Amino acid sequence: MKFTLDVENNPAGWPDHTQLPESDGPFVKNFQEHPQSILLTDSITPVLQRIHADGNYCIGQDSGIYWRLTEPLERGAEAPDWFYVPNVPPTLDGQSRRSYVMWQEFVAPLIVLEFVWGNGAEERDRTPLLRSGEQETKPGKFWIYENVIRPALYGIYEVTKASVEVYHLIEDRYQLVAANERGHYPIAQLGVELGIWQGIYQNVELPWLRWWDSAGNLLLTGFERDQQEQQRADREQERTQQAQDQLEELRAQLRSAGIEPKL
Numbered sequence: 488m489k490f491t492l493d494v495e496n497n498p499a500g501w502p503d504h505t506q507l508p509e510s511d512g513p514f515v516k517n518f519q520e521h522p523q524s525i526l527l528t529d530s531i532t533p534v535l536q537r538i539h540a541d542g543n544y545c546i547g548q549d550s551g552i553y554w555r556l557t558e559p560l561e562r563g564a565e566a567p568d569w570f571y572v573p574n575v576p577p578t579l580d581g582q583s584r585r586s587y588v589m590w591q592e593f594v595a596p597l598i599v600l601e602f603v604w605g606n607g608a609e610e611r612d613r614t615p616l617l618r619s620g621e622q623e624t625k626p627g628k629f630w631i632y633e634n635v636i637r638p639a640l641y642g643i644y645e646v647t648k649a650s651v652e653v654y655h656l657i658e659d660r661y662q663l664v665a666a667n668e669r670g671h672y673p674i675a676q677l678g679v680e681l682g683i684w685q686g687i688y689q690n691v692e693l694p695w696l697r698w699w700d701s702a703g704n705l706l707l708t709g710f711e712r713d714q715q716e717q718q719r720a721d722r723e724q725e726r727t728q729q730a731q732d733q734l735e736e737l738r739a740q741l742r743s744a745g746i747e748p749k750l
Contacts, residue, residue: 503591522689524548524569530706531698545577551586554635569600598640610643633661649694
């Protein structure tokens with residue numbers, strides 16, 4: 488069964504992002520979730536700015552994607568931990584997005600990422616939406632992404648296992664993507680790769696989900712880029728100082744030999 492959103496025949500007056508709940512109220516699952524989302528966004532921003540010279544793209548972090556009207560309203564949304572939508576403006580009518588509303592936008596995310604803290608059953612749930620009278624089954628998250636929201640790529644990052652699965656939507660079904668020789672998953676549309684990096688971020692050493700370029704170079708955060716530039720400047724200053732010290736030593740040797748250096 489395939490579920491489609493009947494955009495053209497939606498009744499007038501359907502709510503927009505300012506009229507829909509922006510949260511269902513649960514706690515953030517743990518201290519890693521928000522830093523992980525920020526790490527992904529920060530490091531890929533230069534890539535997205537090159538791709539979207541007009542600035543038309545948006546990133547959601549633990550934000551709702553509304554795909555149907557329900558009661559209560561928040562039941563009609565999924566809230567991926569991280570997602571990217573190309574070719575849509577970052578704000579609407581000068582307002583920051585409170586959620587991403589499919590019947591308002593029509594453009595599917597390119598990639599959706601879920602961070603798994605349990606056994607991953609919720610993120611892999613393929614239970615379809617079935618109705619019988621006034622009753623309906625609760626559709627699974629995997630099914631909703633595959634059949635309704637339909638991002639081209641769906642990633643499931645299992646934090647405790649330090650592993651990630653990436654699915655590619657091909658002929659209306661998600662197919663598991665094979666890792667390359669580096670253990671990364673190429674995202675051809677962006678020219679990047681997705682994988683696991685063991686290191687320190689925001690004072691915590693963990694296996695983090697990160698981006699690399701197509702040559703296997705880690706995409707750095709702004710702080711890391713600043714650090715790299717500072718290290719480069721420090722090395723250059725050190726080389727300059729060494730050259731000056733060598734020159735002074737040579738001058739001293741010439742003076743000891745009775746020769747006044749002209750350098």
